[in-house]
Amino acid sequence: MCEDLENVHIGLDDIDTGSQGCTTHLTFRVLRSIINQIPQAVFSDYPVLIRLNPTIPFKTRGNAALSFAVKLREREAQSLREIVLKEVTSYIADVRGAGAEPGVALLYGEVPEALGRLYVKALSDYVHRDYVLGVIKTLEGSLEVPLGYSRGLIGALAAMGASKHLRECTYELLSYRAGRAGGEHSVERCVDGESVKVMDESLRSYTFLNYDYESGELLITPSGPNPVLLGLRGEDPEALVRAFNMLRVCESYEGWVIYKTNQAVNAHHVERCLECFKPYQTGCVRARVVGKPLVLPGGDVLVKLGDRDSEARLWAVFFKETGLNKVAGRLMTGDLITVCGGGKYWEGRGVVVHSDFLEVLELASETYVNPKCPVCGHRMKSSGRSKGWKCPKCGFKSTSLSKEVVKLARDLERRAYRPRDIAVKHLVMPESRVGRVSDCSKPLISKWIYFNSSPLPSQAPRERLPPTQASP
Ligand SMILES: [Zn+2]
Known part of the structure; x- marks a missing residue:
C-alpha cells in the first residue's frame, strides 16, 4: 500500500x-x-x-x-x-x-x-x-x-x-460496433431515430448536436463505414450515460467510453492579425470589409478584408452549407467584423480564411456617391483626381461639386453568426452551446467505460448490466 x-x-x-x-x-x-x-x-x-x-x-x-x-x-x-x-x-x-x-x-x-x-x-x-x-x-x-x-x-x-x-472542455461518449476493426462495416447504423429525438427532448440542455430538426438527420452517427457506432456530446458525463441508455440501438456493439474533449469550444480560434494569417493556420481576425462581397457560382461568398492603417488584404470565404454565406453576402465596405476559421492558399487570391464564425461588430451606416448633375439630374462621373466632375449625359462640368452622403438601409444585425448544426465541424461551437459552461474538471464517474462481454443486439437498453469497470 x-x-x-x-x-x-x-x-x-x-x-x-x-x-x-x-x-x-x-x-x-x-x-x-x-x-x-x-x-x-x-x-x-x-x-x-x-x-x-x-x-x-x-x-x-x-x-x-x-x-x-x-x-x-x-x-x-x-x-x-x-x-x-x-x-x-x-x-x-x-x-x-x-x-x-x-x-x-x-x-x-x-x-x-x-x-x-x-x-x-x-x-x-x-x-x-x-x-x-x-x-x-x-x-x-x-x-x-x-x-x-x-x-x-x-x-x-x-x-x-x-x-x-485544456481550459474549456466538453465530453463525448463514443460507442463502437462489434466485429473486427478492419472488417466490413455497413454505412448504416442501426440506431432508432425516434429514440434519439426523445432523448434530445429530455436531455437537450446537457447534450448537443443530437438531431438536426431542419433536415431530419441524426447527428450522433458518423457517415462512413468505420467502427464508431455513435457519439454523444455534452457537458456532463452522467447525462451522456443517461442519454445513451435512452437510445434504442439495434446492432451489436463492443462497448463505449467517455472522453474529455476540446470539441465545440472554438479552441482553434486564436487571435491573429490581418497580415500575419498564414495558410494552415487557424484563428480569428478583426478587420474591415473592403468592397462588395463576391458571390461564387454555387453560392459561396468571398469577402475581402482590410484595415484603415495598412494596405494588407486577406480574403474570407463563407461556404453555402454553413448558412454564413447569406450573412456575408449582406456585408458592405466599411463594416467591422471578426472572422474565424482556417487559412488556405487559393491560387490567384492568396490566403483565404475558410470561415466557421462571423461577428458583425460595426455596420457602415453611410456611403458616398458621385454628385448629381445640377442641369439634367444624371449621376456625374469623375474627370480624374482633383479634376472635378463631368456629366456623361449633357456634358456639364464642375469642380465645385462634392460627393453626396447617402444613408444605408442595412438588413443585418450586429451580432455573432455561427454555422448551421449540420455543418458544424468538431472544433466549432454550435449555436446551442453558446453560454454553456465548458468545465474541464468534472470528476471521473464510476461508469466512464463499459465493455459488452457478449456484444449482441440490445433490445432492452434500460436493463443493460452496469459497467464492468469501477475506478477507485
Ligand atoms: Zn447633365
Whole structure:
C-alpha cells in the first residue's frame, strides 16, 4: 500500500486508414486490456480526445488524437507497455491500409509545459518536424516512442500536452460496433431515430448536436463505414450515460467510453492579425470589409478584408452549407467584423480564411456617391483626381461639386453568426452551446467505460448490466 505509484501517460494518433479503423476505437481497446489485465491500475481522469488543426492537408479522418494517464506500481509499467504495443500492433495489422503513420508515445511522470505548447501549435498552426524533434529532445529519459518518429507522433504528444492544457472542455461518449476493426462495416447504423429525438427532448440542455430538426438527420452517427457506432456530446458525463441508455440501438456493439474533449469550444480560434494569417493556420481576425462581397457560382461568398492603417488584404470565404454565406453576402465596405476559421492558399487570391464564425461588430451606416448633375439630374462621373466632375449625359462640368452622403438601409444585425448544426465541424461551437459552461474538471464517474462481454443486439437498453469497470 505504501509503494509509490508511477504516473504513465499514453498518447496515440493516426491509426485509421481511409475508411477503416479509428484511433478512438483502438484507445477503447487499449483501455479495456489495461483494466482487464492490470486491475490495480488507477485511472483518475477521463481519456482525452482532441481534434487538431483541420486545415493541415496530411491528417487523419476526423483529425483526432488521444491520450490517457494511468497510475500503477513501477513493476507493472513493463506489462502496461506490452499491453499497449500488443493492442496497437494487432490493430494496425487488422486495418492495414495505406496512409497511416501510427504514433505511439509513453511518458513517465508529469506532463511538461513544452507538450502543452505543442498542443496549442498542433491545434492552430503547422508543426514542423524539427519543432517536434526539439521537444522530444527535452524529454529524454522520460519519453518513449516505440514506433519511432512518425507523423502520428505529433498528435500523440499533442494529446498528452492537452491533458494538462485544456481550459474549456466538453465530453463525448463514443460507442463502437462489434466485429473486427478492419472488417466490413455497413454505412448504416442501426440506431432508432425516434429514440434519439426523445432523448434530445429530455436531455437537450446537457447534450448537443443530437438531431438536426431542419433536415431530419441524426447527428450522433458518423457517415462512413468505420467502427464508431455513435457519439454523444455534452457537458456532463452522467447525462451522456443517461442519454445513451435512452437510445434504442439495434446492432451489436463492443462497448463505449467517455472522453474529455476540446470539441465545440472554438479552441482553434486564436487571435491573429490581418497580415500575419498564414495558410494552415487557424484563428480569428478583426478587420474591415473592403468592397462588395463576391458571390461564387454555387453560392459561396468571398469577402475581402482590410484595415484603415495598412494596405494588407486577406480574403474570407463563407461556404453555402454553413448558412454564413447569406450573412456575408449582406456585408458592405466599411463594416467591422471578426472572422474565424482556417487559412488556405487559393491560387490567384492568396490566403483565404475558410470561415466557421462571423461577428458583425460595426455596420457602415453611410456611403458616398458621385454628385448629381445640377442641369439634367444624371449621376456625374469623375474627370480624374482633383479634376472635378463631368456629366456623361449633357456634358456639364464642375469642380465645385462634392460627393453626396447617402444613408444605408442595412438588413443585418450586429451580432455573432455561427454555422448551421449540420455543418458544424468538431472544433466549432454550435449555436446551442453558446453560454454553456465548458468545465474541464468534472470528476471521473464510476461508469466512464463499459465493455459488452457478449456484444449482441440490445433490445432492452434500460436493463443493460452496469459497467464492468469501477475506478477507485
Ligand atoms: Zn447633365
